[in-house]
Every structure is written in C-alpha cells, then in structure tokens.
Amino acid sequence: MFDNYSIPQKTYFEIASLGYLAVLYLISFHDPNREKIRSYKLFRYLEVNMLLALIVSVLTYTFAYPELGTPIPVCTILRTMDSIMCVMASRIFAVYLLAYVDTDGRLKPVMRIGNILIGTYLLLMLLNLPFKFILWYAPDGTYLHGSLFVPIVFTSPVYYLTSCISVLLFRMKFLGARERVALSIASFVTLFGVIIQAATDGIVLLSLPFGSVGIFILYFSLETADYHQLIKNNEKLRLAEQDAIKANRAKSDFLANMSHEIRTPLNAVLGMDELILLETEPGKETDPALIGRIREYAGNIRDAGQVLLSVINDILDLSKIESGKMEIKPGPYQLRTLIGDVHTMVRVRAEQKGLSYVQKIDPGVPDRLVGDELRIRQIMINLLNNAVKYTEAGEVEMEISMQDLTDSSLTLCICVRDTGIGIRREDLPRIFGDFQRLDEKNNHRIEGTGLGLSIVKRMIELMYGDISVSSEYGRGSVFTVQIPQEINRAPEEEAPSEDAAAASEANAFTTPDCCYLVVDDNSLNLLVANHFLDGLKGRVETARSGEEALQKMRQEKYDMIFMDHMMPELDGIETYERSRKDPDNLNLDTPVIMMTANALNGMREEYLDRGFTDYISKPVEIEELFKIVRRHLPPEKVQEAIS
Numbered sequence: 001m002f003d004n005y006s007i008p009q010k011t012y013f014e015i016a017s018l019g020y021l022a023v024l025y026l027i028s029f030h031d032p033n034r035e036k037i038r039s040y041k042l043f044r045y046l047e048v049n050m051l052l053a054l055i056v057s058v059l060t061y062t063f064a065y066p067e068l069g070t071p072i073p074v075c076t077i078l079r080t081m082d083s084i085m086c087v088m089a090s091r092i093f094a095v096y097l098l099a100y101v102d103t104d105g106r107l108k109p110v111m112r113i114g115n116i117l118i119g120t121y122l123l124l125m126l127l128n129l130p131f132k133f134i135l136w137y138a139p140d141g142t143y144l145h146g147s148l149f150v151p152i153v154f155t156s157p158v159y160y161l162t163s164c165i166s167v168l169l170f171r172m173k174f175l176g177a178r179e180r181v182a183l184s185i186a187s188f189v190t191l192f193g194v195i196i197q198a199a200t201d202g203i204v205l206l207s208l209p210f211g212s213v214g215i216f217i218l219y220f221s222l223e224t225a226d227y228h229q230l231i232k233n234n235e236k237l238r239l240a241e242q243d244a245i246k247a248n249r250a251k252s253d254f255l256a257n258m259s260h261e262i263r264t265p266l267n268a269v270l271g272m273d274e275l276i277l278l279e280t281e282p283g284k285e286t287d288p289a290l291i292g293r294i295r296e297y298a299g300n301i302r303d304a305g306q307v308l309l310s311v312i313n314d315i316l317d318l319s320k321i322e323s324g325k326m327e328i329k330p331g332p333y334q335l336r337t338l339i340g341d342v343h344t345m346v347r348v349r350a351e352q353k354g355l356s357y358v359q360k361i362d363p364g365v366p367d368r369l370v371g372d373e374l375r376i377r378q379i380m381i382n383l384l385n386n387a388v389k390y391t392e393a394g395e396v397e398m399e400i401s402m403q404d405l406t407d408s409s410l411t412l413c414i415c416v417r418d419t420g421i422g423i424r425r426e427d428l429p430r431i432f433g434d435f436q437r438l439d440e441k442n443n444h445r446i447e448g449t450g451l452g453l454s455i456v457k458r459m460i461e462l463m464y465g466d467i468s469v470s471s472e473y474g475r476g477s478v479f480t481v482q483i484p485q486e487i488n489r490a491p492e493e494e495a496p497s498e499d500a501a502a503a504s505e506a507n508a509f510t511t512p513d514c515c516y517l518v519v520d521d522n523s524l525n526l527l528v529a530n531h532f533l534d535g536l537k538g539r540v541e542t543a544r545s546g547e548e549a550l551q552k553m554r555q556e557k558y559d560m561i562f563m564d565h566m567m568p569e570l571d572g573i574e575t576y577e578r579s580r581k582d583p584d585n586l587n588l589d590t591p592v593i594m595m596t597a598n599a600l601n602g603m604r605e606e607y608l609d610r611g612f613t614d615y616i617s618k619p620v621e622i623e624e625l626f627k628i629v630r631r632h633l634p635p636e637k638v639q640e641a642i643s
C-alpha cells in the first residue's frame, strides 16, 4: 500500500537531523547528573519535542498528498501537527534559554506575551479546520496556504527566538563565557533556520534541522555530564567559601569579644593585686582599717577570678558539646535543695541591682528526681543570671512546674521571667546561636560572650528537652524550659552520702597524721595547694620539678601525692611513670592525683588510663580537693570534726 509513496528530497536534512538527534538523545540519557539541574530537564523536553517535530515533519512531507491516496482529513491533520510541533519547539527553546539568563524571574512578561501568542495561534489552528483560512486542501487535493499562513504560523517562533536573543544580549554580562557563546550560537542558528523556512514559504525545510544543530551545540557545551559536574562542584565551592567566610567572621567576633571579656576581670585581678602589694609594703603599719581594705580587695579578686573562670568554662563547655564529649550524667537529686541553692546564688545578685527575686514551685512536683543535677543547675543559673543582667528595674521570677506526670517520670518545666529590656522580634530566631549577642548597640555596656544561651540550648537538647523564648521588646522576656526527668522511687537513704557530706562542710574533717606531697613548677600554685591542705592539719611538702619529686618519693612515704602535668623537663606523666619503675620509690601504693589546668575534653579519662588515682582541675576548689582527699585516704586517717 505504500508503493505510491517515496521520501521527498526536501526532507533529507530533516532525516539526517533525526538520526543525529536520536544518537544525542541516547548519549544524554546516560548522564549521571540528569534530573538534577533545571536547565537539563528543559533540555530533555527540547530534545524530545524536536525529535517528535522531525518525525511529524518527515511523515507530513511523505504522506500528506491526497493525490497519492492519503485521505484529505489525514493530510490536514498531519500539516496542522507539523506546524504545531515547530511552534512548540521554539517555545521550549525560549523557556530553556530563559532558565539560564533569567535567574531572578524578572523576565516573566516575555513568556507571558509568548503564551498569549501561542494560545491565539492554537485557537486559530483549531478554527482553521472548519474555516480553512490558514492551510487546507482544495477538493481536488491541492494543498493551499491562505495569506495569513506566514504571519500566523511564524509569528510565535520568530517572537520567541528574537526575544530570546534580545534577552540574551541584555543579560550577556551575567553569563559565563561558555554560556554566552553556546547560547548565542544556538539561538542564531535556530533563528536562521526558521527565517529561511519562512522566507521560502516552507519550500526549504531548515527550521528543524537548524534547531537540531542548536540543540547539538547546547548539549556539547552546556549539558554534558562533565560540565554539569563542574557547575555542581563550583556551586559547592562557592557555598563552602561563604560558610568559611561566615565562620571566620563569627570566630573573629568571638575572639574580640572574648579578649574583652577576659581582660575586664583580669584588669580587676591585677589592679587589686597591685593595691594589696602597695598597701602591705614592708614598713607599713597594719591597722584594722588596712586589713578591712585588703579583705575587700581580696573579695574583688575572687569575684573577678570567678568571672574569668566562668568565661573559660563556657568555652570548654562549648568545645565539649561541639566534639560530642559533653556527657549527661543522671543521678538522684532533690529538686527543692537544688532550687534553694539557686535561690541563694541569684538573690544576692538581684538585690545588688535593686531587683526582687521570686521563686515559685508547684507543690505537687515530686522532690526526689533522677537527672543531671549539675547541668540543670547550670541551665537555671544561666537563665537567671541573664534575667538579672538584662533587667534594670522590677522583678525576676523562676517558676517550677511539671507536665506529663506518670508513675516513674515527669517533664520538669522551668520558666524564667523578667521585666527587663526584652528582645526584638526579629532577633528571637538567632538568640540561641553561638557567639550571638543581640541589640549590641544598646547592650554594649552589659558584659557577655554570647555563649550562655547556645550552651543552655545544646545541654537541654542532650537531655531530650526543649527551650523556647517569648519576649516583648522593652517590657521583658520569658524563657521556658522543659526537661524530662525520672522520679526517684528508690527508698530514701538515711545519712547523706559521703560526697554530700564533704560538699556541705569543707572543714568537716582533719588528717593530722597525713603527709602530702604537692609537685608543681609554679610557686603560686604550690602556695595555694599548700594553704588549702593546711586546713587538714597534716604535713605538706612540695617539689618544684619532677626530678625533685622522684627524690622525695625515695626518701619518704606520703599519704597522697598531687602532681601537676605541664612542667619543664620531666612533666607530670613522665614523673609518674618513672616513679612506678623506680625500685627505691616508697610510694608505689600512694594515691597520685593529677592536679592540672588541662581541663580539656577527655583529659580526665586519659589521666586515669595512665594510672593516676584521680584528677582535679585548676583552679582548685577547696571543697573538691577535700572530697578527693576523703575519697582516697583510708578511713582511719580521717578524723571527723566534732561540731
């Protein structure tokens, strides 16, 4: 039945394009990055549309001839489809190109006008079927064009292609060199084909073959897997660079802030110290007023030292959290005792500022809970300190309540309210970020590192809890914390635990028969340890180096040895290891305690692994020191104080 038909010569270009476009389609189908880039999806549509348009065109110019036996309606449909596919191809080409150049969506009107044109075109093509004014077949089978054929069929493609080229020229400077060249050549080539086809009234069929050449150019310049990979890598690099710049800026701000925060208390420490030295110069008489002043300076030094310590502790906490080494250590505790301690600490600060401090606790909340008391205390103190810090007048309140009570657990709700400066609505989302200080212009006189809340939030998350904030700028803030806690149902212990006893009374015991050795290269540190241990009424000996310590260990049996880590020549660990191998060492079974300023993550475990009996970090707290002494001395050496 196909005997009458032969492939006409004028479609040879189209058949060739069909061949190489099909191959291109198969190659691009194996692109590992396909689907990921928007332009690539559009490129696929463009390829498929062009393939179909070519097939329809070849079919049209082979079969759409009534004289060869094809029914006239089939011929009309083929001609109509052919025209529509060409117009659609030009539209997808324009969408594809705009996706490249119109990154901010400002050129949408170009497409809107195009859509109106294409809508009108499709409508006219539909009307053409009954009214026959664009293209049709005469009853004798002759194919006819109306005078509107060229304007109607070629308006949309020419519009799309010329607007593409104008947009391209207009946006040229925003494109990379490769995009400029590829998009320009592809658009000009395609436009050229359309113009030739229009100018020859459809006798030379070059719009689709030239469009295919355009696609070919686009593929090998902008849509190959390698180029996609390159773009992806460039984008990743760009984002990484932005992140690095941001992180670097945050770190610089933080360091500047931290330097200021550390310098402020340090100034007080050094200044006060200078005053003490001045006022106690040899030859100066000691009168009670002088003693009073010296005590005042010492008090100030202690306060400033504590501020310094809290800054350092914050940094340590943050680094612990960041390296995943912050551990939550749940244990039994008494909520009301904890809240009592917090009250004592916060009330003084609040009253110093003329604020009233109120604590409310829902009487139904069980007292005996299991959780990380230390961290909960840290959270409360942090929020309350902020409330006091950022409030000039009025009241600070902490309310404790509970939710989700079951037999064995509850959610502890801690709500901290203040009548302070409040937080701007736009600042609320970043309040829990690292190093974030808000409203710097108004707050620059208030000390802070911007670390407190970020640590609080992360600690709460480690305990599977939640924190939220609401605030009215200028009127006050409310921080609400929810932390799941277990209820302690174990039978109550009669006596307070050993630790609790030591913690509550620093001078609860003495060790008059004991002799301690403190090893440290820093004479001030030796002095501090010496004075602290003096309180136990034992004998304290000191060594300024590892070598001296080893000698002393050969001469005397001690009850406990405190060893610094960082010392010149023999450091604490080397000294300890040598002492273990020293056959003359009289202290092989003496507890050796690492006493060091090295409070970094995981150090405690490392020292214990090395064989040290225990670890205490500097600055040493007297309570902590006494706890350790009590823990590692045999009970017969400990004499409880009689009160």
Ligand code: ADP
Pocket: 386, 387, 390, 418, 420, 421, 422, 423, 431, 436, 437, 438, 439, 443, 447, 448, 449, 450, 451, 452, 453, 454, 477
């Ligand atoms: P800082 O050491 O600066 O106080 P935080 O992390 O504790 O750091 O708090 C971050 C910022 O949040 C503060 O700088 C302050 O601007 C704001 N902020 C925290 N608590 C309050 C509060 N109770 N009232 C007003 N602003 C607060």
